[in-house]
Amino acid sequence: MIKGSLKLASSFRNKMIFLFFAITIVPFLLFASYAYTKSVEGIQNANATFSMDYLEQTKRNVEAYLNQLNDQVNDLIGDGALQAMLAAPPDEAGEEEAVAVDLLNLVYQKKKQIDALQVRVFPLPMEAYPTYMRTLGAPPGVEREAWFERARQSVVPTWSLALGSGPGSGPLLVYVKTFTGLHDRTPRGLVATDLSESHLSRFFSPTKRLEGQRFLLLGEQGEILFDSSRSEWTGQPLPSAELEQRRQVQTEGEMTIPLQGEEQLATFVNMDSLPWTLVSLTPMKALTKPVSDLNRLLVFFLAAYLVCSVGVVAYITLSFTQPIFQLVRLMRKLEDGDFALHIPHQSRQDEIGWLYRGFNRILRRIESLIEQSTLAERSKKELEFQVLSHQINPHFLYNTLDSIRWKAENHGRTDIGEMVSALGNLLRLSLNQGKELTTVGRELEQVKAYVQIEQARIGRPLRVAYFFDERMLERPLIRLLLQPLVENAIQHSIRENIDRGKVVLTGRMDGEDLRIEIADNGRGIPDSVLRALDSEESAPVRGRRTGVGLRNVNERLKLYFGPDYRLRIDTGEQGTRIVIRHPALPPDDAGAERRLAQPGGETSQDRPANAKDASYRPDGPEG
Structure with a gap:
């Protein structure tokens, strides 16, 4: 029985009926209740404000009259x-x-x-x-x-x-x-x-008085000295202990109190010259009478609305939910593997017709998709075999370079052996086992391997110095960031003046970032290269390929970490300084490689706290 009830409640048709009543009747009732509450509150506040102002004016008039009476009695005396x-x-x-x-x-x-x-x-x-x-x-x-x-x-x-x-x-x-x-x-x-x-009644006669409203003049002990309602309560104690207690501690106020079996809105003001209190009592039913009449009208409209709603629900059930229910039965047959289904033709041009025709097209494509899935599985196996085969190529190159180095050293050509060894290290560090992330230390090793090859090619030592914080060497870093910039500095800045040219690499922790600077004393970067670096186009500059490395590094930084991490370049005739900012990822962050697969995914919440800077000189300046 419970399962049947749950199944009935989960039916789309029943949900639609429930939802229809929920979005039509419930908001209507809530709005009516809210409107009634706010209307009563507004009427009560308005009447309280009016009564308070009237009592203040009455107080001034009564005190003026009593002062005048006292002066007249003094004239007699x-x-x-x-x-x-x-x-x-x-x-x-x-x-x-x-x-x-x-x-x-x-x-x-x-x-x-x-x-x-x-x-x-x-x-x-x-x-x-x-x-x-x-x-x-x-x-x-x-x-x-x-x-x-x-x-x-x-x-x-x-x-x-x-x-x-x-x-x-x-x-x-x-x-x-x-x-x-x-x-x-x-x-x-x-x-x-x-x-x-x-x-006294001439001071308590407003131009418009609500039905049942009365004004009282209370004495010091709470006795009623004057009652505007034909002196009905005159001489009696105030029939509200709550109001009596309130007027003893406040000079004026408003409150709702029960009197004679009905709610009354009470406002009071204490007089200044005498220990008397002026009180206005207004029945709440007199205040809410217009709203109550409106509520009766709303009940009538609600009854008519319910009748119309039942008709609308019947129409929705027959025209929409019943065809959908029939389509659900067909889909359950499809789940059981029955592909030989007959989908009734629907000529309707609304969503129901589109749904039937779309389901028919989906059904007719399932068989072709199954065949395509078989072919795709076969292609996947072939691609996996090709990937495994391509992994052999880098190892073959490493082994070949080691063999060349061994033969060169056997023939006494240590310079060739060292150059081949540096090339092997450069190739190994560049490939980085197919991973996008390396470490700052491995990136420095790659730079040094490149500098060693360049020195062998030029035949003269190069002045390259490294100053890095020791604690940042194990920090993850995107591969191939430093080597293209160092190559650019050697090839385009200091190559024409090898004896005096110098490149200095500096690295330190800067808040939640790694800050790496590459400075040289060469001739500077042309303005055309800088303009191409800031442009949106990624194609190389025509003619000489000057600035390709700069643009590559700059675009990769922006791609992975956003525009705030682009290269900062300060260049002139006295040299160039390039600043790289890279998020300080945790050394053992296993998910960093996966997040880099989604560019822009790294946030400052993934970065560790930084230590103080310290200078690092692993091998001293080269050359």
């Missing part, structure tokens, strides 16, 4: 007539009644200048003004109420919340201020200023 009436309690009943009438008239007149619902003045002591207190309508024992005692004992104005109990009565926010005489510290009375809901 500073009135000379009020101070004179309350300077001393009246002694007689008639005098007390006259004071009561004057005091009521004064308060009534001043009330017109104070932006409040009601202004009450309580003289101290109150028992000395019974007529005034009865006319004022103050309840008996008002001086023993908590708000009165708190205001009387405080040196700063106090606020208290009075909740009405009668029909049509609303909560009042009472501003109480105790005042003394103008020229002494003797208490004269209290001024209680009542602010109704209408006095």
Whole structure:
């Protein structure tokens, strides 16, 4: 059963169906989810920013109003007539009644200048003004109420919340201020200023309010002093401990809190002059209502999209996957060795038709390819035999040169023997057993063999000096790099002045590279040769073959290691200096020969760390 399920899942047709739904439905759902999340986030941020700005403006307006109210109350307190009436309690009943009438008239007149619902003045002591207190309508024992005692004992104005109990009565926010005489510290009375809901609601009435949005004014202990939603929560503690804790440590902020079973976006700002906080609460469902409507529309489109997708899948299955499935069965028969297959003719001009016709052509070519494979195997054997035969030729040449050297020495011609021996060494080192990589030491031996042959040909010693770091002699080096350059220096620079001509070879480690310099004091390299060296053409210069060795070495370095490793040539009438830079490959790097088979494959990661330079003079200057 498991194998059957795996086979069903690996079917191309089923994969196509799964892939179709994966690239159509899944991205659609992901995009819808992402768009909804980002839309809610954007709406929430925008509303939070708007609410925060509105609360800041409301805070400034409320504080300006409270400052104005305090100034108006101070004008009442500073009135000379009020101070004179309350300077001393009246002694007689008639005098007390006259004071009561004057005091009521004064308060009534001043009330017109104070932006409040009601202004009450309580003289101290109150028992000395019974007529005034009865006319004022103050309840008996008002001086023993908590708000009165708190205001009387405080040196700063106090606020208290009075909740009405009668029909049509609303909560009042009472501003109480105790005042003394103008020229002494003797208490004269209290001024209680009542602010109704209408006095505060005008500061919490934005032009556009979302459904369910409300504004709160919180007191110092977290009690709700004002609720813009018909004072529903006025007098109650804030129903969110998280918001209460947050406002105690921050001056303003925004957060999402659960209230009454739904998420609310809360923004708050603390006031500067009073320990109050302005709060805006907005239901999240009111914010996301447009997005929710859009989501319902998306669900409808998704259902229609699924119906269309099923139709498209059926069409793809019948028109594409079923013919491919039939072709797979034919291919399995071919795997079993049945070459006598009948491929149905497909006149379709799409990829399916091309696939059937292409498979038919492949099938018809398999038999011819089998025959060609047999012939190719036979040719391969013949080539291997030829390669083995050609390997005999270099050994035959070595043996022949050794025989010539032996006969020359037997006849007393040691010069001929040495020349033949040098030629044999030169040939052996040049061939390098067919390998492209040699070592710096073997390359120097090849140069010395060449110099020895040239000295024998010229009949005069050549001044060639070698100075190499001993630790770089075992480093791998591309073969035939130095000998062509030394030959070029001898043939074209110092040959016309053998007595004074000199060639110096220097080698040292330079970071992750081998640096080899070949310097001579000859007549320099012509400009035409240098221009041909830098050109893209690899053909030799017309006429004399001057510069062929230079160009060969330069092209090989660039081919294997890139343009950064080309020859650096400094030439003039006083001589020529050629600098070769070669990557410092590890001495035992077995994969270097294979990497050189792919030009440009060597990287700095394959190079070893270098040691300090040291001079090396194996044989001293020759000549």
